[in-house]
Amino acid sequence: MSQIALINLVKTFSVGSEKITAVKDVSLNVEKGDFLSIIGHSGSGKTTLISMIGGIIGPTSGTIMFNGTNIYSLDSDSLSGYRSNKIGFMFQFASLLPILTAKENLLLPLIFTSGKPSGPSNEQKAVELLKMVGLGDKINTYPSQLSGGQQRRVAIARAFMNDPEVILADEPTGDLDEETEADMMQFFKTMNEEKGITFIMVTHNTDLARQTKRQLKMTLGSIKEL
Amino acid sequence: MSNEFTLFTLAVKNLKRKPLRTGVLIIAIGLLVSALVFALSFTRRIDSSIKITSDRLGADLLIVPTGSRGAAEDVLLENKVKSFYMDKNILERVKQIKGIDAVTYQTYLVTMSGLCCDVPETMIIAFNQDTDFVIKPWLSKKLNRKLQKSEAIVGSESALNIGLGLTDVDSVLFGNVFKMVGVLDKTGTGFDTAVFIDENNIDDIIQKGKSVIKPDQISVILAKVKKGLDPYKVAGDIEDSIVEVDAVARKDIGKNIINTLRDINQIFFITVIVAAILSVFLTWTVFSAVANERAREIGIMRAIGAKESHVVTLFFLEVIVISSIGSIFGIAGGTTLYVLLAKSFTIMKNISTGLSGLERVSIALIGLFVGIGICIAGALMPIRRLKKMEPLLAIKEE
Numbered sequence: 066m067s068q069i070a071l072i073n074l075v076k077t078f079s080v081g082s083e084k085i086t087a088v089k090d091v092s093l094n095v096e097k098g099d100f101l102s103i104i105g106h107s108g109s110g111k112t113t114l115i116s117m118i119g120g121i122i123g124p125t126s127g128t129i130m131f132n133g134t135n136i137y138s139l140d141s142d143s144l145s146g147y148r149s150n151k152i153g154f155m156f157q158f159a160s161l162l163p164i165l166t167a168k169e170n171l172l173l174p175l176i177f178t179s180g181k182p183s184g185p186s187n188e189q190k191a192v193e194l195l196k197m198v199g200l201g202d203k204i205n206t207y208p209s210q211l212s213g214g215q216q217r218r219v220a221i222a223r224a225f226m227n228d229p230e231v232i233l234a235d236e237p238t239g240d241l242d243e244e245t246e247a248d249m250m251q252f253f254k255t256m257n258e259e260k261g262i263t264f265i266m267v268t269h270n271t272d273l274a275r276q277t278k279r280q281l282k283m284t285l286g287s288i289k290e291l
Numbered sequence: 292m293s294n295e296f297t298l299f300t301l302a303v304k305n306l307k308r309k310p311l312r313t314g315v316l317i318i319a320i321g322l323l324v325s326a327l328v329f330a331l332s333f334t335r336r337i338d339s340s341i342k343i344t345s346d347r348l349g350a351d352l353l354i355v356p357t358g359s360r361g362a363a364e365d366v367l368l369e370n371k372v373k374s375f376y377m378d379k380n381i382l383e384r385v386k387q388i389k390g391i392d393a394v395t396y397q398t399y400l401v402t403m404s405g406l407c408c409d410v411p412e413t414m415i416i417a418f419n420q421d422t423d424f425v426i427k428p429w430l431s432k433k434l435n436r437k438l439q440k441s442e443a444i445v446g447s448e449s450a451l452n453i454g455l456g457l458t459d460v461d462s463v464l465f466g467n468v469f470k471m472v473g474v475l476d477k478t479g480t481g482f483d484t485a486v487f488i489d490e491n492n493i494d495d496i497i498q499k500g501k502s503v504i505k506p507d508q509i510s511v512i513l514a515k516v517k518k519g520l521d522p523y524k525v526a527g528d529i530e531d532s533i534v535e536v537d538a539v540a541r542k543d544i545g546k547n548i549i550n551t552l553r554d555i556n557q558i559f560f561i562t563v564i565v566a567a568i569l570s571v572f573l574t575w576t577v578f579s580a581v582a583n584e585r586a587r588e589i590g591i592m593r594a595i596g597a598k599e600s601h602v603v604t605l606f607f608l609e610v611i612v613i614s615s616i617g618s619i620f621g622i623a624g625g626t627t628l629y630v631l632l633a634k635s636f637t638i639m640k641n642i643s644t645g646l647s648g649l650e651r652v653s654i655a656l657i658g659l660f661v662g663i664g665i666c667i668a669g670a671l672m673p674i675r676r677l678k679k680m681e682p683l684l685a686i687k688e689e
Contacts, residue, residue, distance in 0.1 A: 116683045121590075121594045121681065122683035123681070145597065145598040148593075148595065149596025156591070156594075160591045163308075164301075164304040165301070169296055174595045176298055176601070177592070177595065177601055
C-alpha cells in the first residue's frame with residue numbers, strides 16, 4: 066500500500082460564471098521515504114495539488130488516500146489532526162505570525178497537537194531546529210527583524226516541529242541565496258534519508274528538482290512523471 | 292517569554308498588537324457595565340430598603356390618619372421628620388375588626404432645636420411598651436429592661452447620637468429632661484434616626500406646651516393579622532369601617548415610592564439597553580475587522596493543525612480578556628459613581644439601608660456576565676465566519 070495515493074483527482078474553481086479546472090484527473094502513488102519534485106509553470110496547478118494532499122482544500126472529485134484512509138472522508142477535527150500529526154507544510158509565501166518570535170512560531174503547531182503548554186523539551190527541540198537551519202542566533206527575534214530568507218528558514222524549521230511523516234514544500238527555497246538554498250536542500254535530503262520523511266516539493270528550479278528521487282511535471286493541471 | 296506558550300499567550304499577544312483598538316473596546320464595555328452597575332445599585336438599594344423596612348416592621352398592617360400614608364412612609368423609609376395625628380380611640384375600633392390579632396401604636400413628635408429642645412431636628416417616637424412588638428426586640432437586645440420615665444434610647448444614626456457622640460447624658464426634649472440610656476443596633480429602617488421614649492412621657496410633654504400634640508392623640512397603629520387571614524382583606528375591612536384611617540398592608544409599604552421611581556428605572560434601563568446595543572455593534576465591527584485582517588494567519592494556523600475549536604477558543608479568549616478587563620473597570624466605575632452620586636438623589640440621601648455584601652457581589656457578577664455576554668454576542672458572527680473557512684481560502688483571502 067502506498068503512503069499517499071491520488072486517484073482521479075480533480076479541482077475546479079468558480080470565478081464568476083467561469084469554471085477553471087486547476088487539477089485534471091491526477092492519479093499518483095507516493096511511497097514512504099519518496100522525495101518528489103513537481104515542476105511546472107505558474108498556474109499549472111502545483112500549489113492546488115499539494116494543498117489538496119495537505120488537507121487544506123478539498124478536491125472537486127477524486128480521492129486522496131493516506132496510509133489507506135480517504136482523508137476527505139474524515140470529519141473537520143480528524144482532518145486537522147491529519148494536518149497536525151502527519152503533514153509539515155512549507156508555504157510559498159511568508160507564513161510566520163508577526164507577533165511571535167522565531168521560537169514561538171516553531172512552538173505554535175504544538176499547541177494544536179496536544180493542547181498542552183510547551184515544555185522545556187519542546188523549546189529545546191525548537192532551538193535545535195533553528196540551529197539546524199542556521200538561525201541559532203535568532204531564536205527570540207520577531208519576523209519583522211528577519212530578512213525574507215531568514216523568515217523562510219524559520220518556516221522550514223517549523224514544518225519539522227511535529228515530526229511529520231510527509232513534508233509538503235511549496236517553493237521552499239524561493240527567497241534563499243544559492244548557498245543557503247544548497248544548505249536547505251542538503252538538510253531536506255538528510256531528513257529524508259535519516260528519518261524517512263517523505264518530501265513532495267514544488268519548485269521552478271530544475272537544478273533543485275534534479276536532486277530529488279522522482280521528478281514530475283504539471284502542465285495545465287495534468288501531471289506526468291519525467 | 293515565559294515557558295508556558297499557550298493559546299492564551301497568543302490571545303494576549305494578539306490584543307497587544309492594536310492597543311488603541313483594544314483600549315476603545317475595553318472603554319466601551321467599561322462604560323456600559325458602569326451604567327448597569329450604577330442603575331442596579333440604585334434601584335436595588337431602594338428596593339432592599341423598602342423590603343427590609345416592611346420585613347422588620349413586625350406588623351402586617353400600618354394604619355395611619357387618612358391622607359397620611361405618604362408621610363408615614365417618609366418616616367419609615369426615608370428617615371424624614373414628620374408628624375401627623377389621629378384620635379387614640381380609633382385603636383379600640385381597630386381592635387374590633389375581624390381578623391385583628393394584636394395592635395400597638397406610636398406617637399411621632401418632632402423636635403425643633405432652640406424652641407423646645409436642645410437637640411437638632413429629630414423624630415421622637417413615643418410607644419407603649421406593654422403592647423409594642425416593633426421596637427421591643429431591638430430594645431431588649433440593647434437595654435434588657437423597660438425604658439423608664441424620662442429615659443430615651445436613640446437610633447443608631449440619630450442626629451442626637453451623632454451630635455453628642457456619646458450616651459448617658461441628659462438632653463432637654465419638649466421642656467423635659469431625658470437621660471439617653473443607650474443606642475439601638477442598626478435596623479436599616481427610619482427608626483435608625485429616631486429617639487424612642489415611653490408613651491408615659493406624653494402627658495408631661497403636653498403640659499409643658501412645647502409640642503403641637505394634644506391629649507389622646509397617636510400617629511400610627513401597627514396591627515398583626517390572625518394567622519391564615521389575608522392582610523389585604525383585613526386592611527380593606529378597616530378602611531370600610533373607619534373612614535378616618537388608611538390601612539396599608541406590609542407588602543404595600545413603599546409602593547408609592549416604587550411607582551414614583553418606575554420612570555427613573557425605565558430611563559436607566561433604556562440607557563443601558565441602548566449602550567448594550569451599541570457595544571454589541573462596536574464589538575461586531577471590531578471583530579469583523581480583526582477577522583478580515585487575520586484571515587491569512589488563521590488559514591496558516593488551520594494548515595498547520597489548528598482545529599475549528601482552536602480558532603474559536605483563541606478569539607473567545609481575546610473577547611473574554613477584553614470584556615473582563617472592561618467589566619472590572621466598569622464595576623469599579625459604576626460603584627464609585629453610585630457612592631459619589633447617591634447623595635445627589637433625595638431618596639438615596641434619606642435611606643439608611645446600604646447594599647449588603649451579597650448584593651454588591653451579585654451586582655458585580657451581573658455586570659461581569661453582561662459585559663462578557665455582550666462582547667461574545669458581538670464577536671460571534673465574525674468568529675463563526677472565520678472558523679468555517681477552508682484554510683487555503685482563508686490564506687488567499689488577503
